[in-house]
Structures are given as structure tokens and as C-alpha cells.
Amino acid sequence: MADELLSQAEGAVHRLTINRPARRNALTPALARAIAVALDEVEEEGRAELVILRGAGGHFSSGLDLRWLSERGESISTGDLQRGLADFQAASLAVVRCPVPVLAVMEGTVAGFGLDLGLACDLRVASRDATFTSAFARLGLVPDGGSTFTLPRLVGLGQALRLLLAGETIDAGRAQSIGLVDEVVETAALETHVAALAERLTAGATASVRAIKRLVRSQEIGALEQVLATEGAAQLQALQAPEFRRRLEAFTSRLAGRTEGA
Numbered sequence: 001m002a003d004e005l006l007s008q009a010e011g012a013v014h015r016l017t018i019n020r021p022a023r024r025n026a027l028t029p030a031l032a033r034a035i036a037v038a039l040d041e042v043e044e045e046g047r048a049e050l051v052i053l054r055g056a057g058g059h060f061s062s063g064l065d066l067r068w069l070s071e072r073g074e075s076i077s078t079g080d081l082q083r084g085l086a087d088f089q090a091a092s093l094a095v096v097r098c099p100v101p102v103l104a105v106m107e108g109t110v111a112g113f114g115l116d117l118g119l120a121c122d123l124r125v126a127s128r129d130a131t132f133t134s135a136f137a138r139l140g141l142v143p144d145g146g147s148t149f150t151l152p153r154l155v156g157l158g159q160a161l162r163l164l165l166a167g168e169t170i171d172a173g174r175a176q177s178i179g180l181v182d183e184v185v186e187t188a189a190l191e192t193h194v195a196a197l198a199e200r201l202t203a204g205a206t207a208s209v210r211a212i213k214r215l216v217r218s219q220e221i222g223a224l225e226q227v228l229a230t231e232g233a234a235q236l237q238a239l240q241a242p243e244f245r246r247r248l249e250a251f252t253s254r255l256a257g258r259t260e261g262a
Contacts (some may be wrong), residue, residue, distance in 0.1 A: 005034045006056070007041075010032055012046035012202040021057025024109045026065035029087035032113075035125035035177060039098045048131020049202040049209060051098060052194065053121060054105035055114075055116035063135065064088070070252045074245065081239055081246075085144055088113055089228045092145045094122040096224060099210050105194055106181065111135045116145025119154065122213065124181040125197065126172040127190045132180060133169040139251070144235040149220075149227040155179045 006017040016038055018025040035053075042048050055061050071078075095102050095117070104121035112135045118124055136143050143164065152160040155178045162168065172184045183195045201209075238244055 005038060009045075009048065012047075012049040013198050014042050014051045016051060017019045018053075018055040018061055018070050020065075021055075021059065023065055024059040024062035025055035025057070025066070025114070025250070026062045026068070027088070027113060028065050028068050029084035032091040033087040035117075036087075036094035039091075039094035043097075043099050049100055049206050050052045050198055051100060051102045052105060052198065053095075053102055053117075055107065057108075058129075059108035060104070060110045060118060060130070061114025062109045063114045063116075066139075066248060066251055070248055072078055078236070081236055085232045085235060088145060089232060091117060092120040093221070093224065093226065095122075096221055099211055099213065101209065103194075103197070103201070105190070106130050106132075106191070107187070113145045115141060116147040116150070119147050119180075120145065121254045122217070123201075125183045125185060125190075125194060126175060126181040127187045128172055129187050130172045130175070130181075130184075131169050132163075132172075132175050133167060134164050135167055137165055138167040138247070140230060140241065141238045142234045142249045143229070144231045146224050146228055146231065149224055150229060151180075164173040188223075 004019050006015070006019050008015045008017075016035065017033070018027070018035075020026060020031070039051065042051055072080075101122040102120075103123045103125065104118040105119050105125055105127075107127040107130050110118055110126075110130055110132045113132075115132055115134055134143065134147065142148075147164065148160075151163065154160075155163070159178045163170070170178075170180075172181065175181045176184045183193075
């Protein structure tokens with residue numbers, strides 16, 4: 001798991017990098033839990049003034065690793081599904097609870113729970129090549145990382161419902177225009193821009209920065225916890241429904257066809 005989540009302190013900045021580029025940084029429950037644990041450790045160590053969360057290999061995250069889920073078949077128990085959901089949701093909560101700002105650097109694919117995770121962050125910078133999709137409805141699922149709460153707060157009710165219901169894929173320019181991301185940067189300039197932004201975000205007094213984040217976001221925590229509980233219950237039903245199984249089988253069949261044709 002240490003290889004799948006890279007955690008590195010660089011002075012005032014702590015970098016967390018989801019490191020499964022061959023799967024477009026798709027997440028398993030264990031990896032999601034590792035993100036939550038790493039963020040808790042940042043709080044315990046007390047040295048970081050900013051966390052930068054991103055994915056390796058040019059993609060942020062494609063969300064739940066559907067291959068991982070498919071391999072477990074229909075025999076996966078309700079208890080295992082509940083524990084897996086709790087692991088995913090712990091990551092979203094840890095971002096909001098983290099005492100310092102969490103900056104999401106969003107490149108390439110940002111989908112499903114990957115989108116939920118980015119929406120939970122305090123700031124979002126996207127590369128020009130980034131694309132965004134909720135994707136849950138297309139699979140017969142529902143959001144389970146808090147996006148039914150975070151997305152309307154960022155983009156408004158109508159835009160949020162369109163993204164969640166239609167499962168459309170939007171580009172970075174569109175994402176910025178509706179308020180889903182704060183900035184869009186040309187891919188070639190992304191590293192320089194992120195470094196400069198990190199310098200600005202860590203220039204303030206540490207106590208002030210921590211207090212500001214706490215004041216802005218602490219009132220969300222109780223509401224988000226309630227939403228996650230509701231989302232989790234709905235997702236548990238969806239994961240066990242025949243409709244999802246049919247769509248998951250169709251997805252894995254398409255993947256197998258691509259592999260055979262390669």
C-alpha cells in the first residue's frame with residue numbers, strides 16, 4: 001500500500017500522490033483508507049501548512065476500481081461492502097477535517113469517487129487536459145463520497161443535478177466556468193503554477209491559516225457526516241441491485257474485449 005500512496009513532506013508542504021497510474025489511479029477501499037490515515041498523520045505531526053493531493057501518471061483518479069470489485073463477484077458480503085464504503089468515506093471526511101488546506105491538483109481523468117474526493121478539497125487547480133464526470137448513474141450507482149452535498153455548494157443545484165443525473169463528461173474550461181474548479185492551467189505550466197500557489201498559501205501565519213480553515217469548514221462536518229451516512233445506505237442498496245451487476249458485467253466485458261484486441 002505504501003507504493004500505491006506516496007506521502008512526502010517537503011518543508012511546509014506535504015504531498016500525497018495516488019500511485020496506480022496503470023489503473024488511472026482507481027481506488028480500492030484500502031487505498032482510500034490509506035489517504036485518510038495519511039491526512040490524520042499530517043495533523044498529528046503538526047508541521048505541514050498545506051497538503052497537495054494529486055494522482056501519478058497524468059490522471060487524478062478514475063474512482064472506484066471496478067475490476068477490483070468485479071473480481072470479488074456476487075459473493076461479497078454486505079459487511080464487506082459496508083466496510084469498503086466506510087473506507088472510502090473516511091477519505092472525504094479526513095480532507096475536510098484536515099487542519100491545513102488541501103489543494104487538489106486535477107489532471108486527466110477525474111471520475112466517480114475521484115471527483116467526490118476532489119470536491120471535498122479546499123482548493124482545486126485543473127490542468128487543461130482534465131475531464132470530469134460523476135459516472136455513478138451510468139453504472140446504476142449513487143454518489144457515496146459526499147458530492148450530493150459538496151457539488152451543489154460549488155456549482156449550484158441545477159448544474160449539480162445535471163452532472164450527477166446525466167453523467168456527462170465536461171472539460172476543464174467548462175468545469176471552471178461553473179465553479180467546479182478554481183483555476184485551469186496549461187499542462188506544460190502546471191508544475192510551476194502549483195509551486196507558486198503553494199508558496200503563496202504557506203506564506204500566511206500558520207495559526208491564522210489553520211483558524212481560517214476551521215472557521216470556514218467546521219460547520220460543514222456534521223452536515224457532511226449525515227450526508228455520507230445517507231449516501232452510504234443508498235449506495236449499499238445500489239451495489240446489491242441486479243441493475244448494477246448487469247452494468248458491471250457489461251463494463252468488464254468491454255474491458256476484456258479491449259485486452260483481447262490489443
